[in-house]
Amino acid sequence: MARIDLDLAHSYRPNPQQDSDYALLPLKMTFEDGGAYALLGPSGCGKTTMLNIISGLVQPSQGTVSFDGRDVTALSPQQRNIAQVFQFPVIYDTMTVAENLAFPLKNRGVPADRIKARVGRIAEMLELSGQLNQRAAGLAADAKQKISLGRGLVREDVSAVLFDEPLTVIDPHLKWQLRRKLKQIHHELKLTLIYVTHDQVEALTFAEQIVVMSQGRAVQVGSADQLFERPQHQFVGHFIGSPGMNFLPARWRAGVLTVAGQDLALDAPGLAAHPTLTLGVRPEYVTLAAPGAANALRARVARLQDVGTYWLVTAALGDQRVRLRLPAEAVPPAEGSEIGLQLLGTHTCFYGADERLIEEARA
Numbered sequence: 027m028a029r030i031d032l033d034l035a036h037s038y039r040p041n042p043q044q045d046s047d048y049a050l051l052p053l054k055m056t057f058e059d060g061g062a063y064a065l066l067g068p069s070g071c072g073k074t075t076m077l078n079i080i081s082g083l084v085q086p087s088q089g090t091v092s093f094d095g096r097d098v099t100a101l102s103p104q105q106r107n108i109a110q111v112f113q114f115p116v117i118y119d120t121m122t123v124a125e126n127l128a129f130p131l132k133n134r135g136v137p138a139d140r141i142k143a144r145v146g147r148i149a150e151m152l153e154l155s156g157q158l159n160q161r162a163a164g165l166a167a168d169a170k171q172k173i174s175l176g177r178g179l180v181r182e183d184v185s186a187v188l189f190d191e192p193l194t195v196i197d198p199h200l201k202w203q204l205r206r207k208l209k210q211i212h213h214e215l216k217l218t219l220i221y222v223t224h225d226q227v228e229a230l231t232f233a234e235q236i237v238v239m240s241q242g243r244a245v246q247v248g249s250a251d252q253l254f255e256r257p258q259h260q261f262v263g264h265f266i267g268s269p270g271m272n273f274l275p276a277r278w279r280a281g282v283l284t285v286a287g288q289d290l291a292l293d294a295p296g297l298a299a300h301p302t303l304t305l306g307v308r309p310e311y312v313t314l315a316a317p318g319a320a321n322a323l324r325a326r327v328a329r330l331q332d333v334g335t336y337w338l339v340t341a342a343l344g345d346q347r348v349r350l351r352l353p354a355e356a357v358p359p360a361e362g363s364e365i366g367l368q369l370l371g372t373h374t375c376f377y378g379a380d381e382r383l384i385e386e387a388r389a
């Protein structure tokens with residue numbers, strides 16, 4: 027296994043002129059040896075490009091890829107010793123499940139007894155033990171993809187195992203099980219795993235560190251908790267969470283924060299250099315108050331939705347909208363009623379030009 031360092035940019039165009047010509051804008055990033063990472067972001071943000079640059083399927087148009095400090099930019103996936111699992115199963119239909127799992131080891135001349143032991147262990151982890159002697163041809167798409175996962179994980183000597191949306195063909199219930207299983211497998215095998223997905227639940231359940239990507243940029247790398255509690259970039263606040271963070275234009279001057287034409291007391295001298303900013307607060311951290319309560323904004327309930335596990339309240343402050351989540355057992359305010367909203371607390375974030383401005387502010 028290896029620590030992987032990227033210091034590069036990539037454009038599929040010959041003469042990139044502007045940011046939008048790049049699939050990956052200049053970035054520096056380290057994947058630690060033995061870590062479980064997810065590359066998360068919407069379609070077209072550059073996840074697969076980054077994965078393929080790590081594996082060696084794509085050469086970066088500028089910069090380098092290093093494994094344990096060694097420049098591997100010019101090396102092929104085989105030379106980099108990378109295992110890759112794709113969206114759709116890549117297996118040999120005429121072979122049995124055991125032969126499929128053994129294939130990457132046999133290819134490398136691993137002794138038969140070690141192959142048998144390792145194949146047995148991987149099959150057990152993926153709950154394929156009962157099917158080891160079956161031909162792959164007769165199996166369902168789910169089972170075939172499990173074999174692909176197993177083939178990716180079977181070698182002990184790989185630099186990293188890369189997954190590109192590997193659970194796409196799996197049915198939702200099994201998907202949930204496999205995500206947890208992969209996490210457990212990572213814990214047991216201690217391989218470096220990098221996993222591409224556009225699904226936040228998938229990324230958050232599997233990975234220790236999540237790389238959130240937007241338009242060719244890695245906007246934040248962090249644990250699920252850090253991304254939720256301390257989004258460093260507005261995109262992270264918006265993309266992580268259900269629903270995402272609320273954003274409101276605001277102004278701060280001499281201890282007063284003005285939001286939607288209303289004033290709140292806020293001790294945040296760090297904001298003095300940024301008089302115009304965006305306040306960000308997650309729906310989980312907006313609290314209800316009586317209309318006219320101290321340091322609360324006056325608002326009206328525009329919409330009330332029963333989402334099953336919680337109430338989603340959409341409040342109107344003039345033409346601004348703020349969403350808040352209330353527990354299912356709470357008695358929610360009626361649509362059209364006047365309410366107070368408390369937005370300020372330790373979880374409130376302040377952004378200027380999309381980036382987070384200060385760590386703490388006191389109401």
Ligand SMILES: Nc1ncnc2c1ncn2[C@@H]1O[C@H](COP(=O)(O)OP(=O)(O)OP(=O)(O)O)[C@@H](O)[C@H]1O
Nearest residue numbers: 038048049067068069070071072073074075076224
């Ligand atoms: N082979 C290619 N030639 C030219 N442009 C490409 C190529 N592959 C990807 N791109 C472009 O590079 C950008 C990043 O694509 P990439 O596939 O890395 O994104 P992604 O986040 O993996 O998206 P998806 O989830 O849809 O696969 C997109 O604008 C895409 O159109």
